Amino acid sequence: MELLQSHTTLIKEIRFQFPQLTGVLTLAFFIHNCIITLLKNNKNQENNVRDLSxxxxxxxxxxxxxxxxxxxxxxxxxxxxxxxEQNFLDNFPSSDILSFIARIFLLFQMMTVYPLLGYLARVQLLGHIFGDVYPSIFHVLILNLVIVGAGVLMACFYPNIGGIIRYSGAACGLAFVFIYPSLIYIISLYQEERLTWPKLIFHIFIIILGLANLIVQFFM
Incomplete structure (x- = not known):
């Protein structure tokens, strides 16, 4: 019995670090706008629900x-x-053969995924700023250099994938998950003269939650 108690680990159900999870979840929800960009190019639009599921x-x-x-x-x-460790493969020693092979496959995965991520960034940024997803080869080259440069700088000075995910998720989610939908809905109701104080207060509260989610990430 003493041996069993000595090897028993107490796992808390709720900890004060839970905003780390909310930052990651916000990024997961924010990714939905990228999914829309991908699915709108499908040849058979009727299969979108099946494919996404x-x-x-x-x-x-x-x-x-x-x-x-x-x-x-x-x-x-x-x-x-x-x-x-935040990186799954970092939990294994560098001398482990299987983890080395997994890193090689991960490299090939990143090489195939990067064009997709570059396309999403190009559609989201250049499409909204210049009104064209491919303004010129110069614009696309600069965007790719910025994306690759940001990744290299993060790998050199802040190689914490979990922190990057929750910071970027909380920041992007603040705009695209909390602020923009709430403001658009409030403006729409105001123009239709259907805006009431309870609805206004509720959506302002949603915006405050998103702002608090971003601020608390810096204290985790």
């Missing part, structure tokens, strides 16, 4: 499998669960 199911199962497996199998004790 399958994609969400596969992604959910992948994250659950990796996350739960690593969390449960992590040797605690003697180590604490807080010692789990």
């Amino acid at each position: 399958i994609a969400y199911m596969l992604v959910t199962l992948t994250y659950l499998y990796i996350g739960v497996l690593v969390f449960v199998s992590f040797p605690s004790p003697p180590l604490s669960k807080d010692c789990i």
